[in-house]
Amino acid sequence: MSDPYAPRPADKFSFGLWTVGNRGRDPFGDFVREPLAPADAVAMLAEVGAWGVNLHDNDLVPIDATPAERDRIVKTFADACRRHKIVVPMATVNLFYDPVFRDGAFTANDPAVRAYAVQKTLRAMDLGAELGATIFVLWGGREGTETDACRRPDEAIKRLREAVNYLCEYSIDRKYGFRFALEAKPNEPRGDIYMATTGAYLGFIATLDHPEIVGVNPEVAHEQMAGLNFLHAVAQAWEAGKLFHIDLNDQVPGRYDQDFRFGSANVKSAFWLVKFLEDVGYEGPRHFDAHAYRTEDACGVKEFARGCMRTYLILRDRAKRWNADAEIQALVADERSAQALAERDELLATVFDRVALARKGLAYERLDQLTMEVLLGVR
Amino acid sequence: MSDPYAPRPADKFSFGLWTVGNRGRDPFGDFVREPLAPADAVAMLAEVGAWGVNLHDNDLVPIDATPAERDRIVKTFADACRRHKIVVPMATVNLFYDPVFRDGAFTANDPAVRAYAVQKTLRAMDLGAELGATIFVLWGGREGTETDACRRPDEAIKRLREAVNYLCEYSIDRKYGFRFALEAKPNEPRGDIYMATTGAYLGFIATLDHPEIVGVNPEVAHEQMAGLNFLHAVAQAWEAGKLFHIDLNDQVPGRYDQDFRFGSANVKSAFWLVKFLEDVGYEGPRHFDAHAYRTEDACGVKEFARGCMRTYLILRDRAKRWNADAEIQALVADERSAQALAERDELLATVFDRVALARKGLAYERLDQLTMEVLLGVR
């Protein structure tokens, strides 16, 4: 009898090289794990049942590599992917690690830094395209401030727009066909990061030259850091046709960026999220942007990766049960009214019995308790 | 010698009837102040030097008033405004107090509640137009959930869009000329409110039928509840031409909605905000959506109102000093580079000295310390 929670390629589970390769350094402590060579990461991902691997340019190619080194490294990696049947659905660019970006990349005050950041991104797009990626994520981790004395925030937005427009042109001209997915975060590593929420990016996209190829990459931890309801952000992106990618992990609100194993901090939120993605038919990658605890060795990292996928699949199963539960469905029946508003004269003339409308119990306590019982496996 | 921090009409300071009329009820305690009649509120606002008064429909007209009562009440109020030279720049609608809205208004599951909410808003628009308001604020305080079992969040967005489009048509057809200002809030009174941030509304507006007449009404406390940088939200709205109104107050992050006197919780953030509004030439109302502590009597409410305006004016003065400070201006000089990106071939061919670019100290500690000293009045 097969394991109902074993991952399959059709599940489209992907991990970043930086996630399984995370070495456990933090602000107060040193590395706890040895480096994991990209090809070994690919082998490990294949072993645990993942479908794809994603990368920043410098996860694979050192920032100072010569063109020849770069080509050799890329070939080795592409071979490993082929051999292990692992795809590269998404690529991105590291505009945060090197000290040159300490004041931002696309929004830095120094025009040379801005130019360098764009150049580096163009080359990361070349790399992504070469590896077959069709989604290009942009996370502006350093685009922010510790003091708003340093620049006017509207100026930062203009710089950001100029850069994103530039990248879009490049993708179009080179026929890379990328869909850009912008990833918001409220703070850390900067005191405040511009475009703090997925919503902010949805507003920004509407002001771009090529909005049709730009969407968002919401991350669980990034919205939850600010205590926001992640599902609501994802739903807005989806409804606007902008859910181009998603970063799955977990996070306790109001804290440092934790990047915990998917579902391990707030499993009820994770349940609603999985249910939504499955109900609407989201077909993109399920990318886990998380990393193992610092207490783990290589074996623990593998367990961590397995756990992310397994929890997703358990929750998918729970979502099916929820949808199939007769009592639940009876309770939600009248929530589904898509009845449109009457035309104006009729609406203005209607007399509503406000008190009667207010009297009806909505049975949401019962509905939520049934949800908990489905989730906990007692229904 | 005149007081440099005394408010004048040109400052466009406004208060809501619900702010100076707040009676100090909270989840754990009863009213502490007597009701304040709207005309008395207007007189008090005139006395302290305010320019405008704003209102929800039911701040003025009880929800069950007959048309005749309504007309009489409105006339009394309009007379008071005229007599005291107080304008009504903004009107809004109360879609949260009555139990009929316990499950939302425009997004409620019951289509009759949705219809009633729209009808109530149309009438509030009539009222606002009658009083001369040109801005109509929509705060969907009950549009949210305690459990996401109750409805799909994308369905809620569709309902919200239908309603806002409906209202826009009405304003256009009736030639009311309203500019709608949508006000975000992450939570409270609902567990989670849809459209949690100003950014979310900027994204939503782009999907409306009449985006040109819809903007936002960011509120200090609402962004800061989620620990977000309010200035950044305001700047994004401004840069997109969508800053139609603003709600000034104060709030400690990560807490219940406090609505404190402007500048009293985080005066540095308030300073950046005032500086931004003045630097960009924002010409809309400076609306204080705050209320006095529960420890205050009517006299304390007056002091509260005076304090809001006075702190704004002190900060405006500080912003001028900042702009005139030679050392500060020398430090920010190179932040102002608007140098555009080179065209692509040139940019791709440029060789950047990454290490040299990373070496330069940016003197932001000095700049921020100078800012603090301007703020604290020692420069």
Added chain:
Amino acid sequence: MSDPYAPRPADKFSFGLWTVGNRGRDPFGDFVREPLAPADAVAMLAEVGAWGVNLHDNDLVPIDATPAERDRIVKTFADACRRHKIVVPMATVNLFYDPVFRDGAFTANDPAVRAYAVQKTLRAMDLGAELGATIFVLWGGREGTETDACRRPDEAIKRLREAVNYLCEYSIDRKYGFRFALEAKPNEPRGDIYMATTGAYLGFIATLDHPEIVGVNPEVAHEQMAGLNFLHAVAQAWEAGKLFHIDLNDQVPGRYDQDFRFGSANVKSAFWLVKFLEDVGYEGPRHFDAHAYRTEDACGVKEFARGCMRTYLILRDRAKRWNADAEIQALVADERSAQALAERDELLATVFDRVALARKGLAYERLDQLTMEVLLGVR
């Protein structure tokens, strides 16, 4: 076959009159439910299988009742408790609702308010003793500030100490035998409440005249509002012999006080909590200090109460499974080392192989994933 998750008296589940009687008023909205007479609340609690009912003085006796009214009301209530076999394990005093307490009760600046607060508490102790309560909870909801200008915080602590010492003397002299349980909260309804955490009260208790009869009443929501790990607070109280009572509910961190149904917001934290209480053999009441959503009628309130208890029992069952799971127990085996430190000369002479000690993987990812699978019912 009996329901394994049906409550029994031995489970010691209690509710406050104010919880099932909560009428759904909030800062932005009016009552949504009719008042629930205390005797009816008792009947309802009996019907759903609760064991006890708790009360503030004014949940039962109006603040202005005459002695005769008071006696009649108490008699009716005590009769109802007897008839329905519901005990009154805990009593408390309302020092927050009436405007007289707007600046605090025991810590108010006005000595007459402080005296009145103590007098009111003595009478609430009389009431509690009469009803058989042995635990007296003190929640100082108004003991705090919106501005620290109003008093020196060390002065507030002295006032608080004087009051608690006074109450202890009264309980001792009257032979009431109360164990006082102090309940911390960081904020709301005050901007900041003194004694913000359970830990603060543990420190305070050590400075009292009768520390042996004073412990704490930690509340899930109150610690979680500040994003703190509730289990850790409970464990410290337990280890110090100070866990005299506990308030169970749920809360998303960094928000207004939500008082959600137990386990409905963060079920994993709730799991660790139930497991701890059961593992250590906590024998006090399991008190649910929560209330139903505002969308509910009386029937929904009943479902809410049932859900609190049912989730507790499901989690208790999960805790048993966790303790019985062989793989989990193998993983936690070496966590149980109680090996004491060597005596000093031996310890100073020991040579540790730091690098070897750092190398071992601790398998906490696996352990936590197994926990999730027990919780979700797939093991």
Added chain:
Amino acid sequence: MSDPYAPRPADKFSFGLWTVGNRGRDPFGDFVREPLAPADAVAMLAEVGAWGVNLHDNDLVPIDATPAERDRIVKTFADACRRHKIVVPMATVNLFYDPVFRDGAFTANDPAVRAYAVQKTLRAMDLGAELGATIFVLWGGREGTETDACRRPDEAIKRLREAVNYLCEYSIDRKYGFRFALEAKPNEPRGDIYMATTGAYLGFIATLDHPEIVGVNPEVAHEQMAGLNFLHAVAQAWEAGKLFHIDLNDQVPGRYDQDFRFGSANVKSAFWLVKFLEDVGYEGPRHFDAHAYRTEDACGVKEFARGCMRTYLILRDRAKRWNADAEIQALVADERSAQALAERDELLATVFDRVALARKGLAYERLDQLTMEVLLGVR
């Protein structure tokens, strides 16, 4: 004319080697500054006007140094301190950086790690004593969990107690005369850290063998991360005679540990803090546990250090003005009532006019506004 805000030795300003020596590494980026040799740090601190320098063992002596290397390094450092007239008021131990502590130090599951942590601390105490420190700080940065599966939290407390008792005995036996100052933090680098707040440590101290030599070291950022009022924590510690040391910096609530320049994030809170320390006559070090932005070079670090002290002195001046302001003093006059409670029979017999007591306006809005105006330098 001398600078009124220039630091003097009597101000007792100290910095940690790790603060001015911070190299700007963060979770997403690499070092931005060169290492600063301890002797150079001392010279720099002398130049900017500091009084003291504090250190972790490994800030000075590498973890793998031989005894001979250690002695040479310590001598060089002590010479530099003498030469520059910089004292070493406090020492501490690094129990968080090395991977051996990835699961905790005193509370780790591996008894060998616990023993090594104690041994390392004893040696750090030797070092501190040799350098003349009289305060020994313990920050258990790794004493915590990412999953509560890993150990029972009450077991962790027992382990912590055993270790602290052990250290106290050592200090007593060696006649080091240390006063231990325990430093709380809610999270980061661990998911949750045990002893999350200063209050928790105050409760813990009461359970130790030698409570008289153990106090606390509250840190602004650590309480504010959890959104707690830092002043209240400090006041409780002071009132209990337990304020043995203090860490000054700044932090926006609900975020990663920011360690900003003192007063730069929430200057009003900083004002109340300085006012309290000065009003009560706190005579310990004013230690700045902060670091410069990552955008700074060595010159910026110097400005950062100067800014910390200068802001403290500006706020001290503002506190004096507040105390000398006649209108403010008139408003706070009746807040100072230390009137004790009447004896019991009298108190029980008193008839209070609750309604009259509730009617009086307390003028806290005015008082707080005056505070803001003193702070902003317009009074």
